[in-house]
Amino acid sequence: MSIGLFHTRLNVSNSMLGAPVLTLDLLVDTVHKKVSGIASVFQATWPTVNFRARVWGSYSEAKLTSKVENHIILTLDGSPSGPLSQIAQTFHLKGILAGDWASGFVDYRYEEQGQWHEMKHVAVHQAPTVEPQPVPHPYLPLYAVAVQQAQASGDLAQLKSVVQQAEQQLAHEDVLRGALEQLNAEIARLEAR
Known part of the structure; x- marks a missing residue:
């Protein structure tokens, strides 16, 4: 794990076709054990979901078994406009991740259109990296x-x-x-x- 600040992007889904997919785009501060970023829930099937919230929280490291590897216990809260806003929280997450932040399981819930949706024991995976595409030619003569x-x-x-x-x-x-x-x-x- 990195020391200081690092970025991680996680996909949270139960791999069922049409199920909601939570994407966590997080900045992790290892010095203060704080996390902040964006949580997005998307579901293409009916009823469609396109939820987004700013998230913040903390984590701790723990050895859950006699093995040498550490685990991360992560807690996040979120709202549309951040932690200092007067808007009520619309997102909560608790989970256990591997020490490298690449896998694990979480429980989360989010409020959309006045109704809370709860997801239990959902798998976490590192999101695939997107390779930057080459920049196209800056101009195209159309003579x-x-x-x-x-x-x-x-x-x-x-x-x-x-x-x-x-x-x-x-x-x-x-x-x-x-x-x-x-x-x-x-x-x-x-x-x-």
């Missing part, structure tokens, strides 16, 4: 329409202007690509030292 309009109007000056803009943009892109290659070569040279 076909401008070229077609210039051709249709018979305006040769407009057609030349559109073609010149496209050529300038492509030349600018080649200059940037060349500069990036030079930077990468310099980095490789410095790393070789």
Whole structure:
């Protein structure tokens, strides 16, 4: 386990098709044994659920068996606007997690539309990490329409202007690509030292 602050994202579900899924997006302060973050409950089947609350709480570490590994006893409360709000709490969770925060079981309840929903002994799993997608090209020249309009109007000056803009943009892109290659070569040279 990390020392200081760390982020963890947990999925809580009983693996039944159509059952609600609780996602806990938590920031853990190991120095003060405090936890805060967001709890979201989603259920796509009828009756649909789309619940969200800010959560806060604490945890303690305990050895529950004679084994060497520690377990986490986690307690969370939540409301739509945080712990200092005058709005009543709409979320409660108590559970036991493995010492690495990656698995365990919890009981939780949440209030939606004036009615409390209670879930008992639900499995906790580490949420899959989402790999960042590559950033698409920052611009996409769309000159076909401008070229077609210039051709249709018979305006040769407009057609030349559109073609010149496209050529300038492509030349600018080649200059940037060349500069990036030079930077990468310099980095490789410095790393070789």
